[in-house]
Amino acid sequence: QTVVTQEASFSVSPGGTVTLTCGLSSGSVSPSYQPSWYQQTPGQAPRTLIYSTNTRSSGVPDRFSGSILGNKAALTITGAQADDESDYYCVLYMGTGIWVFGGGTKLTVL
Amino acid sequence: QVQLVESGGGVVQPGGSLRLSCTASGFTFTSSGMHWVRQAPGKGLEWVAFIRYDESHKFYADSVKGRITISRDNSKNTLYLQMNSLRPEDTAVYYCAPLGLGQSFDYWGQGTLVTVSS
Numbered sequence: 001q002t003v004v005t006q007e008a009s010f011s012v013s014p015g016g017t018v019t020l021t022c023g024l025s026s027g028s029v030s031p032s033y034q035p036s037w038y039q040q041t042p043g044q045a046p047r048t049l050i051y052s053t054n055t056r057s058s059g060v061p062d063r064f065s066g067s068i069l070g071n072k073a074a075l076t077i078t079g080a081q082a083d084d085e086s087d088y089y090c091v092l093y094m095g096t097g098i099w100v101f102g103g104g105t106k107l108t109v110l
Numbered sequence: 111q112v113q114l115v116e117s118g119g120g121v122v123q124p125g126g127s128l129r130l131s132c133t134a135s136g137f138t139f140t141s142s143g144m145h146w147v148r149q150a151p152g153k154g155l156e157w158v159a160f161i162r163y164d165e166s167h168k169f170y171a172d173s174v175k176g177r178i179t180i181s182r183d184n185s186k187n188t189l190y191l192q193m194n195s196l197r198p199e200d201t202a203v204y205y206c207a208p209l210g211l212g213q214s215f216d217y218w219g220q221g222t223l224v225t226v227s228s
Contacts, residue, residue, distance in 0.1 A: 001172070034212045034213040034214070036210075036212060036213070036214040036215070038155070038215070040155075045205060045218040045219060045220050045221060046155065046205070046215070046218050047218070048210065048214060048215060048216060048217070048218075051210060051211055051212040051213075051214035052211065052212030052213075052214070053212075055211070055212065057210075057214075087154075089154060089155050091155075091157065091214075091215070093213035096169075097160055097167060097169030098157075098169060098171075099145070099157040099160070099213070100157065101147075101154060101155045101156060101157055102154070103154045104154040104155070
């Protein structure tokens with residue numbers, strides 16, 4: 001069974017840069033997996049940030065960017081702000097109508 | 111603007127059934143594939159099911175296959191999730207989301223809570 005891996009937690013200083021990653025338990029993430037990223041604060045619905053590896057969703061600030069780094073998808077936040085403190089989820093499309101979410105990364109800004 | 115309103119959640123005993131609804135507006139529902147995604151209390155997001163715009167294809171996560179059925183009524187702009195043989199591990203907030211560009215989840219409703227407990 002395919003497992004999508006994310007860091008459990010990460011911290012960044014205000015104004016700093018952080019890169020969260022999204023990998024596979026077996027194999028490498030490529031653009032063909034159409035990685036996308038979502039932000040969720042407690043008690044709220046998720047918000048779509050990035051799709052197709054590196055395309056920002058409408059209204060998403062350009063301090064959020066997506067890429068492939070090595071064998072993983074990555075979400076980079078540049079100039080982190082206090083309200084970026086959230087849970088971040090990636091999801092990969094496995095093809096044949098199956099999507100798999102990563103376990104999420106809890107980002108702390110302090 | 112896009113609105114997705116999930117409903118039908120509640121408390122149900124193990125082995126019971128429940129039907130969730132998602133009423134959509136603000137986008138062309140009839141030409142959009144639709145997902146259900148769930149989130150157990152304090153846990154991460156889990157993809158549950160997907161249905162193509164014309165119901166020609168339906169896909170399910172292994173964890174729900176055989177117990178859950180996704181369907182839609184395009185005349186009512188409504189998505190459904192029929193859940194049978196419910197288990198305590200099905201306890202979660204259930205969200206609907208249209209298929210977005212790049213196989214993404216485009217917008218999200220506020221979800222409906224399903225609690226499976228005796």
